[in-house]
Amino acid sequence: MGSESQLTYQRILDIADELTTLKGEMTTLLEDEVRNQYERIANDSKTVWEGNAAVEARGQFNSLMATFEQFEKAIEDQYTWLRGAVANYQAVDKAAQAGING
DSSP: OOOOOOOOHHHHHHHHHHHHHHHHHHHHIIIIIIIHHHHHHHHOTTSOOOSHHHHHHHHHHHHHHHHHHHHHHHHHHHHHHHHHHHHHHHHHHHHHHHHHHO
16 A cells, blocks of 8 residues: 655645744854854953964854855755745646646
8 A cells, every 4th residue: 555645735835934943043043152152252352362273263163154154045045945846836736626627
């Protein structure tokens, strides 16, 4: 016996929404907590944060931030694609149904 897929258009839309919500939460965490703490430590004149290690750490952090921005963009693109795919499949289903019903 074959099994029916439980994946519906609404479920796909819900998954897309969940992806973008989680992306927002990750962005908030990174921007509001990690970056702010990093900047506070890096720029605090009372903290020893000089020399080659500090320069290398800043470079690595900035590289990580750039990678995360690419990750954010990929999630946004996936969200847009999923929503578009659902709309396209729904249009095809509607046209097919109209053709069947005459």
